[in-house]
Structures are given as structure tokens and as C-alpha cells.
Amino acid sequence: MRIAVLGGDGFVGWPTVLHLSEAGHEVHIIDNLSRRWIDTELGVQSLTPMDSVQERCRIWHEVTGRRIHFHLIDVAKDYEIFKAWLTGHRPDAIIHFAEQRAAPYSMKTDRHKVYTVNNNVSATHNVLAAMVETGVDAHLVHLGTMGVYGYSTIGAAIPEGYLPVDIERLDGQKVEQEILYPTRPGSVYHMTKSLDQILFQFYAQNDGLRITDLHQGIVWGTHTDQTRRHAQLINRFDYDGDYGTVLNRFLIQAAIGYPLTVHGTGGQTRAFIHVQDSVRCIELALGDAPARGERVKIFNQMTETHRVRDLAEMIAKMTGAKVSYLPNPRKEAAENELIVKNDQFLELGLNPTTLAEGLLEEVVEVAKKFAHRVDRSRVPAVSGWTKELGARVDRDPEGKALREVS
Amino acid sequence: MRIAVLGGDGFVGWPTVLHLSEAGHEVHIIDNLSRRWIDTELGVQSLTPMDSVQERCRIWHEVTGRRIHFHLIDVAKDYEIFKAWLTGHRPDAIIHFAEQRAAPYSMKTDRHKVYTVNNNVSATHNVLAAMVETGVDAHLVHLGTMGVYGYSTIGAAIPEGYLPVDIERLDGQKVEQEILYPTRPGSVYHMTKSLDQILFQFYAQNDGLRITDLHQGIVWGTHTDQTRRHAQLINRFDYDGDYGTVLNRFLIQAAIGYPLTVHGTGGQTRAFIHVQDSVRCIELALGDAPARGERVKIFNQMTETHRVRDLAEMIAKMTGAKVSYLPNPRKEAAENELIVKNDQFLELGLNPTTLAEGLLEEVVEVAKKFAHRVDRSRVPAVSGWTKELGARVDRDPEGKALREVS
Numbered sequence A, B: 001m002r003i004a005v006l007g008g009d010g011f012v013g014w015p016t017v018l019h020l021s022e023a024g025h026e027v028h029i030i031d032n033l034s035r036r037w038i039d040t041e042l043g044v045q046s047l048t049p050m051d052s053v054q055e056r057c058r059i060w061h062e063v064t065g066r067r068i069h070f071h072l073i074d075v076a077k078d079y080e081i082f083k084a085w086l087t088g089h090r091p092d093a094i095i096h097f098a099e100q101r102a103a104p105y106s107m108k109t110d111r112h113k114v115y116t117v118n119n120n121v122s123a124t125h126n127v128l129a130a131m132v133e134t135g136v137d138a139h140l141v142h143l144g145t146m147g148v149y150g151y152s153t154i155g156a157a158i159p160e161g162y163l164p165v166d167i168e169r170l171d172g173q174k175v176e177q178e179i180l181y182p183t184r185p186g187s188v189y190h191m192t193k194s195l196d197q198i199l200f201q202f203y204a205q206n207d208g209l210r211i212t213d214l215h216q217g218i219v220w221g222t223h224t225d226q227t228r229r230h231a232q233l234i235n236r237f238d239y240d241g242d243y244g245t246v247l248n249r250f251l252i253q254a255a256i257g258y259p260l261t262v263h264g265t266g267g268q269t270r271a272f273i274h275v276q277d278s279v280r281c282i283e284l285a286l287g288d289a290p291a292r293g294e295r296v297k298i299f300n301q302m303t304e305t306h307r308v309r310d311l312a313e314m315i316a317k318m319t320g321a322k323v324s325y326l327p328n329p330r331k332e333a334a335e336n337e338l339i340v341k342n343d344q345f346l347e348l349g350l351n352p353t354t355l356a357e358g359l360l361e362e363v364v365e366v367a368k369k370f371a372h373r374v375d376r377s378r379v380p381a382v383s384g385w386t387k388e389l390g391a392r393v394d395r396d397p398e399g400k401a402l403r404e405v406s
Helices: A013-022 A034-042 A053-064 A079-089 A110-134 A188-207 A246-255 A275-286 A308-319 A343-347 A357-369 A387-391 A400-405 B013-022 B034-042 B053-064 B079-089 B110-134 B188-207 B246-256 B275-286 B308-319 B343-347 B357-369 B387-391 B400-405
Strands: A002-006 A026-031 A068-072 A093-096 A139-145 A162-168 A174-180 A210-216 A218-220 A260-263 A269-274 A297-301 A304-307 A323-326 B002-006 B026-031 B068-072 B093-096 B139-145 B162-168 B174-180 B210-216 B218-220 B260-263 B269-274 B297-301 B304-307 B323-326
Touching: A002 A013, A013 A026, A013 A053, A013 A068, A013 A275, A026 A053, A026 A079, A053 A068, A079 A110, A079 B110, A093 A110, A093 A275, A110 A139, A110 A188, A110 B079, A110 B110, A139 A188, A139 A275, A188 A210, A188 B188, A210 A275, A218 A246, A218 A275, A246 A260, A246 A308, A246 A357, A260 A308, A269 A275, A275 A297, A297 A343, A304 A308, A308 A323, A308 A357, B002 B013, B013 B026, B013 B053, B013 B068, B013 B275, B026 B053, B026 B079, B053 B068, B079 B110, B093 B110, B093 B275, B110 B139, B110 B188, B139 B188, B139 B275, B188 B210, B210 B275, B218 B246, B218 B275, B246 B260, B246 B308, B246 B357, B260 B308, B269 B275, B275 B297, B297 B343, B304 B308, B308 B323, B308 B357
Parallel strands: A002 A026, A002 A093, A026 A068, A093 A139, A139 A210, A210 A297, A218 A269, A260 A323, B002 B026, B002 B093, B026 B068, B093 B139, B139 B210, B210 B297, B218 B269, B260 B323
Antiparallel strands: A162 A174, A162 B162, A269 A304, B162 B174, B269 B304
């Protein structure tokens, strides 16, 4: 297949590109490199030293003989350029990662809220409008998030996108309908993925576009079979308070002797998936496209759920790290249950990589190797969901400022 | 109250501004005048001759002694300018009409789809982000549409925004929850109002913004008590295939001796409201704000439902006009039922203005007076929902081309 990977230079995008190239597909990265610019804005860098996307593609060619094509296009802004690219290349599939993906970044200031909404909505809608206009009948695979479901529960399992409900008719009879799960996003970032769902529903219904939406859990790990093949193919690895995600952050914190930062009681239950499974799931989804006229196919792309404090305690035990309970900068329930269905990927043959000590230790090893690249002051998560929550944030979980005074 | 009316130069915006000014409020119009630009783009004009917004405000002052303030701001693009305005004026209420509001325009070409999504989403989100950032605790009243509900029915009445459903828990017990009505918009324009709903839900939940969303039916009529007060206060009145709406278009077509253009079987049932009731509803909603922390308050702003072909036949009988059944450029069900609840406005004291011959004739009189301003070639609705539907559109319901040949 000819596959366009929008956002193919990112944390899950890059290993997906390599995985699909290895599998024999003709892969085109379309990226505006905004994630590299945001590193510059925030004054942080990937823990792992990343080469330019062009250099990464060159190395891949050297190692495997396979070509990955890179096109610098901003799908959110360059509608006509993207449309021309689509007309010229007519891909069989489009994988869409091209959105700002950090909840804390999306809540940082009003400027970041506005950027996230404008960028993510325009990117998704431009892709859809261009597909209709050019008549390119590609299978669109989008990376969504488990966060669209929200985390308040009534003891029901979270289905894969569609929820059966009973509705009372005028005659008093109840009838069953399957509806898009009532969304309850918890940040501006998550909200944009809820907006995407409505865009997908409309374009599948009106234009018969074939769309798969993957509601992904929190991705952990760093290497995949392909990124391991050369030092310069290494994946991006975020440790900072905006882009670092919970499990990987605990592992990095353990590696650099930083307290494991748990927000609130740590009673939040979240869904997780290893990056190796992420790329495998995307490949499985690609092979299982809906038909024209079918509704959007939704998968829950996760393999296990864990309570945040259980993860912290497990990693503390494994590494000897200390756990610090900090005020929560997010507006969310202190504790929640989470039961998630993921039958579809299991049926397609996914063999889940669950939390095993070996893999956790591998991440700690990577983090130790590059620990000299860490700016410790960028480790705390300081973006408040409201001004009141922001004012209570602990910006110094190490107590360094205090030590300096004494 | 100090009230900002975003989009206060438009078809419902302008009479709302006058109504609230007359009621003693300090009214500020914020508008980018995009609707006047779109007239220019399409090469059409309001059937009624409209003065500039500045001139309209001057006339209102002459007639009533009251000032209406006009600020040229594009809320979708000029985020910082709007925020500065908000900081300087701190309104008690904001009425938000500032969105591209025609379904056929939103489906015209990919350019119009992209414009509608970017403009409408950015406008709404900018307003919300600016309210949070400035801490202005205004009541936000937004003009939504009945179209967010969609028109497929299972024999249940359409509630005011929230639908009670039964959901099965893991233990097999069913529990009732009230959810945001599962949206099923039928055009890119309607879809943007579905996106707005998600934005409102998030900002009410995260920031305690006080928001009312009015799901309006199709507005008909042209005069209100205030627009009648001076010839130059007259309201905009659209007859073209993009911005003209169904009932008003039938009346105009009758006035100029054009066939009444029914799309498909005319079996579509739609909700209607007279423009005089529209402005009254907005005033009622203003006086009934939700509390901080409450969920978004949703009203169905409509007073009656009618089947399109019944309206056409009624007006044909009243005026002697001919009815033409044309291919439908929209992708929609040929026939649908529609039962809508509007108890909340009735409880607040709305006394509905229903379809009465006198009011219908008033519209025909206005149309006849300005019939010389009509470009008959712009009367047909020619925007196709898909390319296939667009190709079947009848661009000449009068059969003029045919007559010219013979």
C-alpha cells in the first residue's frame, strides 16, 4: 500500500512509519515538524538525541535499503498544498497523527488553548474535505484518545465507541439504539478529539469516507523492533511536565533520582499500551477498513488499566525511588474505576505486551544513559487546568529551593 | 445590562440588538460584517435595501434617543483584540450569533466547507477562552440550531438538549442517565453547531462558565416591532438559494411569480419560529441564566413544526403560485416526523406567534415592494451535498432556458 503518515515525525508517528516501511509499504511522512518547534518554545528536548527527520530517513535507507519520503506540509494551514499532494500521490491509506497531543500543553495559557483547537480541528477537517474534493478513496486511520470517554463511570464497561442505550418513545415503549458514547473530555486537547469524532461521523455519513478512529490509551516504552536497529533511529522520549506521560515519567524520574510525582491521591485509573503494540494495532486497523457507507469503526487501542498510585508504588519498589504526592493541577475526579473493552484488536490477533519488569527496566536504562540531557526544573507538571488550580501547583517537588536556603 | 451582540448586524442579530436596546440595555454590536462580504462574493443582495451598520445605529439614535455601539472585530481571527475589548467593557451578557449560518453555503465547495468550520469553531472557542482568561463572568447565550438533533426519529420527542437513557451496567442492572442528545448534523454548517455543544460542555464543566444554547428552528418573517419604526431600520431579507430559508423563500417566490421550489417529496418536517418570537426568546433566555457550575442550559427555540410540502401548498392556495417539485440537492431522508419539546420558553411566558395569514401576507407585501431587486437566476438552491447530488440539481426551475430555445 501507499500510505501517508500525517505527523510521522512524532513519538508514535515515527515508529509507525518504520514498522510500515519494514512491512513493505510505500510510506510518506507529511509533517510540519511542529513538535520540534514546541520543544524549542518550551526550552526542553527529547531525552533521547533525535536527528532531523531527513537524516532519520537517510539512515533507514542505509540500514534497510527502503525509502521513506518526507514532505514538509502543514495540513492545518496549507489546505491547497495538501490537496495537491493528495491528487499527485493518491494514497491507499492515510494515518492521521497531525494534532497537538499534550493535555497539559493545551491548558497552559489561552494562547495554547486557541492554538490546540485551531490546529487540531483544521488539520482533521482539511484532511476530510481534501479527500472528498479529490475523490481519493483512502482508508483514514485516526489516532484518538481514551480521554474522549471521560472518566466518570456508573459501573458500565467502556465499549468500543458505540454504546447501546434504551430510549423511551412517545407511546411509552423503550427501544434500543446504539449511539456514539456520550463524550466527556477532561482537557482542551481531549476535547479536540471529541470534535474530531463529530467530523468523522458527518463525513462517513455524507460522503461515504472510510474512517477508523483509534481511541488510544497512554503510550509507554520507547523502543520498537525497528527503532532498535540503529542508534540514530531512536525514538523521541519526553520527560517534561507537558509532553511526558505518566508511566514513562515515573521510569525517567526513577532513573535520575527524582521523586515519582503523583498528582492528587493517585487514584486515577488509566488505560495503557506499549509503543510496540501501538504500531502493531495501527497495522491491524489498516487491514480491517470499514466499507464505504459504513459508520466510523472505533477501536479501543489499549491493553491494560492501572491505578496511577499502584504504578508509582510498583516502580518505587523496583527501583528504590521515593513517591511524592503533589496537588493535582488537573480538574478531575480524585478516584475512578475504568473497565474498557478491547475485544476487536484481540480478535484481529493482537498479543498484548503487558507491564513486565524487563520492559520497564529497559526504559530505565535508556533514561539513565541520557540522564545528562535532563533539565530537572522541567520535570514538574505545572500547567493548571484553572487559575486556582495553577496557583496551588508544587513547582519544586525535590525541595531544591528549600535546600538552597538552608 | 451591558450586552455584547456578536454578529449583531445579521438577520436575527439586528432585530435582537434593537429589541434589547429598546428594553433599556446598553448594547454593543461586535461584527466583522462578513455577511455583507458574502453577499458581494455571491453577487446577491438582501431583498430589502440595507444601510450600513453605522447608519442604522445613527437612525436608531435619531428615532429613539438610544445609542447602539458598533465595534468592527472578527472574533474568529482577532483573539487579542476581542480579549482587550472584553477587559475594557466587561459585559454582563454576550449573545453569540457570529457564525456562518447557511447550510447550502457551507456545502458549496471545499473552500466553503473549510471556511465555515474554521470560522465557526474559532469564533466560539475564542469567545470561551477569552471569557476564562479575562475572568468576565458574563452569561453567554449562543444561537444553535434544531439541526444538531438530526431528523431521523424513532418516535421519541426531541427533548431540550438532554435525553434520558437507560444504560446497562456490568451487573446487568440498568441505570438512567441524562446525556447530551446524540447529535446527527446534516451539513457542515449544522456540524459546526454540534462542535459548539462540546466546547460549551467543556467550558461549563472546567471553568464554571454560565452558558445557554438556543437550538433554533427556521426563522421566518422579516419585521419586528422595532424594525418597523423607520424605513432604514428594515431587516435583512435573503431570497437566494444559499441564505434564503424555506418558508420566507416560498413567500418571496409567490410574490415575484416564481414557482415554489420544493426539494424532493417535500416530506421533510421542520421546526419554525417567527423572527419576533426569536428576539423575545433571546430576551427570556437572558433573564434565566444558569448558575456557575451548572450544566449548559439548552432551549428549543421554535414554536411549531410543518411539513415542507404542506407549507408550499398552503402558500400556493393563498397566493395562486405554482409548486415545482425538484431534485433534492441535500443528502437527507425524503420524509421525517418531528416532535419537539419547547416547554421551557412557554413556562417563561412565550406567547407563540404562529403561522397566520396576516403575517404571511405581510412578508409577501415586503417582497412585492422590493421585487425589482431580485436576480431571478439566484433563486434556485444549487449547492449539492455531494458531487453526485450537485450534478442532478435543476438550475432553472422556471424553464427559462427552454423557453428561450423555442
